[in-house]
Amino acid sequence: MAPRVLISDKLSPTAVQIFKDRGVEVDYQPDLGKDKDKLFAIIGNYDGLAIRSATKVTEKIISAAKNLKVIGRAGIGVDNVDVPAATAKGVIVMNTPFGNSITTAEHAIAMMFALARQIPEANASTHAGKWEKNRFMGVELTSKTLGVIGCGNIGSIVAERAIGLRMHVVAYDPFLSAERAVDLGVEKVELDELFRRADFITLHTPLTDKTRNIIDISAILKMKKGVRIINCARGGLIVEADLKAALDSGHVAGAALDVFEVEPATEHPLFGHPNVVCTPHLGASTTEAQENVALQVAEQMADYLIKGAVQNALNMPSITADEAPRLTPFVKLAEQLGSFAGQLTEEGIKGIRIEYEGDVAGMNTRALTAAALTGVLRPLLQTVNMVSAPIMAKERGIQVSELRRESAENYDSLIRLVVITDRERAVAGTVFADGRPRIVEIKGIKMEAEFAPSMIYVTNEDKPGFIGRFAGLLGDAGINIATFALGRHAPGEDAICLVEVDGEIPAELLAEVQAIPAVRQARALTF
Numbered sequence: 001m002a003p004r005v006l007i008s009d010k011l012s013p014t015a016v017q018i019f020k021d022r023g024v025e026v027d028y029q030p031d032l033g034k035d036k037d038k039l040f041a042i043i044g045n046y047d048g049l050a051i052r053s054a055t056k057v058t059e060k061i062i063s064a065a066k067n068l069k070v071i072g073r074a075g076i077g078v079d080n081v082d083v084p085a086a087t088a089k090g091v092i093v094m095n096t097p098f099g100n101s102i103t104t105a106e107h108a109i110a111m112m113f114a115l116a117r118q119i120p121e122a123n124a125s126t127h128a129g130k131w132e133k134n135r136f137m138g139v140e141l142t143s144k145t146l147g148v149i150g151c152g153n154i155g156s157i158v159a160e161r162a163i164g165l166r167m168h169v170v171a172y173d174p175f176l177s178a179e180r181a182v183d184l185g186v187e188k189v190e191l192d193e194l195f196r197r198a199d200f201i202t203l204h205t206p207l208t209d210k211t212r213n214i215i216d217i218s219a220i221l222k223m224k225k226g227v228r229i230i231n232c233a234r235g236g237l238i239v240e241a242d243l244k245a246a247l248d249s250g251h252v253a254g255a256a257l258d259v260f261e262v263e264p265a266t267e268h269p270l271f272g273h274p275n276v277v278c279t280p281h282l283g284a285s286t287t288e289a290q291e292n293v294a295l296q297v298a299e300q301m302a303d304y305l306i307k308g309a310v311q312n313a314l315n316m317p318s319i320t321a322d323e324a325p326r327l328t329p330f331v332k333l334a335e336q337l338g339s340f341a342g343q344l345t346e347e348g349i350k351g352i353r354i355e356y357e358g359d360v361a362g363m364n365t366r367a368l369t370a371a372a373l374t375g376v377l378r379p380l381l382q383t384v385n386m387v388s389a390p391i392m393a394k395e396r397g398i399q400v401s402e403l404r405r406e407s408a409e410n411y412d413s414l415i416r417l418v419v420i421t422d423r424e425r426a427v428a429g430t431v432f433a434d435g436r437p438r439i440v441e442i443k444g445i446k447m448e449a450e451f452a453p454s455m456i457y458v459t460n461e462d463k464p465g466f467i468g469r470f471a472g473l474l475g476d477a478g479i480n481i482a483t484f485a486l487g488r489h490a491p492g493e494d495a496i497c498l499v500e501v502d503g504e505i506p507a508e509l510l511a512e513v514q515a516i517p518a519v520r521q522a523r524a525l526t527f
């Protein structure tokens, strides 16, 4: 059945077309995002949800999203999505990190000009037939200092444009390297220095616990009198009441706001203020940007739903469409090895080490590790998947480590999964040329078996007569043996057997196998 995607915000028709072309069923309901009750009622029918900023994907919506696999944000900020709740539910959250950056940067520059020359007020006055030539005295941008807070994609483009306008740019961004600052031609400074020196300040950070209220009254009082502030990032970055007080006192000469603490902002204490320019979250609203983000989000979501490729996900390692076919059998192997170990581990897991040997060591091991963790945790947490497994392991205090070796002893590629409890237990496997995963080593004992839906795993002392009695019990119980794999350390020492059977394994049969004197452990496994 074709996957189904709901588009609940206004997106370019390009997105609808791309979904259809890629074999994804699409339901375009551009106003649904505003109706949270209806969204809650129908979200369970969809595999994907494509949004802009109007749809609020809360924990409650996610709890009702029984089939949801991916949320695609046609834009950058994902503060309207409860990403931890999505991750816990195993839903990928992806965005389109570059599609609207130029457009948003241009909006910030436009807002700066609008403030410097009071264009909106002058426009309204002229339309009103007032011709107030003496009322509107502006300031030049040339030689002024622009303070950029957050110098990532958008902040960098703003900085480049401002340098083109012959402004001096100072930037505060803890993650901006000294080299990148030099390349951009900006001066990297601390926040207080930026406040002290800037004539104009523009915000380009995401809204996080660290950036929320980054401009409050104490920050404003560090700024030059007559500073002008532009916010085309997120409303919560500025304490709006503090900004109003500073505008009223004249400490801040002007503010240009595209974003507000509460959106849609239909009434606001700053509306009507002569020195405030407002736009209704238009930063990304150009034909070009909307085409870019619609196309990108639809391609990314379709690639994931159809091919398993992951791009620009915030809660899952990337898997390109090119590598997906090669990676897929190893993802399966990693998950099955994890599942094997998870089903056999009863004690608390302290750590998991995944060793990648040979060709597989050069593959996307983050994705493979996520798959292995999924397998280990699934016996405990039925709904865990590659998105949620790393965070679930972390929450449970499981230390996860990876080890990579360029060559594998007997195979082109080998994955060995070591579960650390009070002891270490290892299981290893490979993928043969037929693309099917095989288990090739258990607890250091070589053997070879395919994973099968119903298996019996037995560890025993290597003694004559065991196999006959074991097979006899299966036969008496009417259980057909499909494959039988054996291995041992040395004659008379530890031995294991892994048997594929047709159908379910009754608990009484397992108890009888367990009672064979040479048997140490007998377990039913499912894959």
Ligand SMILES: NC(=O)C1=CN([C@@H]2O[C@H](COP(=O)(O)OP(=O)(O)OC[C@H]3O[C@@H](n4cnc5c(N)ncnc54)[C@H](O)[C@@H]3O)[C@@H](O)[C@H]2O)C=CC1
Pocket (backbone or CB within 6 Å): 075, 076, 077, 097, 100, 101, 104, 149, 150, 151, 152, 153, 154, 155, 172, 173, 174, 175, 176, 204, 205, 206, 207, 208, 210, 211, 232, 233, 234, 258, 259, 281, 282, 283, 284, 285
């Ligand atoms: N008005 C609109 O329509 C639009 C608004 N946005 C907003 O713009 C924001 C920035 O977008 P991009 O530049 O693409 O993101 P980005 O991730 O490329 O850049 C954000 C920068 O902020 C920096 N940063 C993080 N915490 C910081 C802190 N505490 N102090 C200073 N800098 C900090 C990061 O290091 C990063 O360099 C988005 O998160 C989104 O909220 C984005 C697109 C459109």
Ligand SMILES: O=C(O)CCC(=O)C(=O)O
Pocket (backbone or CB within 6 Å): 052, 053, 074, 075, 076, 077, 078, 100, 281, 282, 283, 284, 285
């Ligand atoms: O989709 C929009 O209009 C808003 C864009 C935005 O805020 C973002 O991409 O972060």
